[in-house]
Amino acid sequence: MAAILQEAAAVDQALTCLAVGTDQLFAEEALAIGIALTAVIPFEGYDRCFEGVGLEAYRNLLARSARTVMMEQTGTDQEAFLAAGVRVADDSDLLIAVWDGEPAAGLGGTADVVAHAIACGRQVLQLNPFSRTVRRLAG
Template sequence: MRVGITGHQKRDGIEWGWVRSQIDLVVTGLPRPVIGYTSLAVGADQVFASSLLDHGANLTAVIPIPNYEAFFDGEGLNLYRSLLNKADQVQLPGNEGDDQEAFFRAGLYVAKHSDLVIAVWDEQEAKGHGGTADVVRYCEDQRIPLIIINPIKQSVSSAPYKAAAANGLPKKQ
């Protein structure tokens, strides 16, 4: 099963331990083998990638732009490098001067290559172009099954698509 991630990087009110426990529950319930798609951004992407690796899944890193490391620092950069070394890599061509568009294209790449997308999302509109809400909207439009982990309300729901039921995933709660 191919599973992707979209989600918050930094946001007040997120308890990342709770998010990790919810991602672990999803990952352990997926049919094997599991291949995860992520851009390895700080926050949801790195939590997801760590969960996948801890559960023996394969990881594919979708790198949005050639100088992607410049967007990381400190522990986020260290974890990015560590996870990247354990992943297959897909390097996307960057957009000259439009990083947000490149990040959005990476989110779409993840969604298009996934049988299921996990969205760590507060269910609010995106603050800029290509945010989590935009990727979720794309998944809904394309009827890509979604599991939404709302880290603020600490709730989990899934899109009620036939494909989700066929994959043994839970119906919308």
């Protein structure tokens, strides 16, 4: 992930929803190489979705974000997760998806966001953590 961020031409911001796991890893990698972080928060009170170390990391990354986009929740949490993921894809020139290629477990999962990005003609790179491959899906 760090190598892809470093190779991407003129990256001036990294957008993420700061979810536990690869979202938080992506944010840390971007910040480590000096890329400004934009946190796209699915809804007010999003921190209730975290606990323990994940909550601590979320709060730390949120405090280090150059910009925060607070989405307005108009449906279920899963609908809000999808809306936030769509916002990240829509506002990105390149979507880096750490994804095994499987369907989303619930609405708003990586598969849904990747499908949206591809449909909109965005560049999408898939980092498959199981096969340890990088594949261009679109763009």
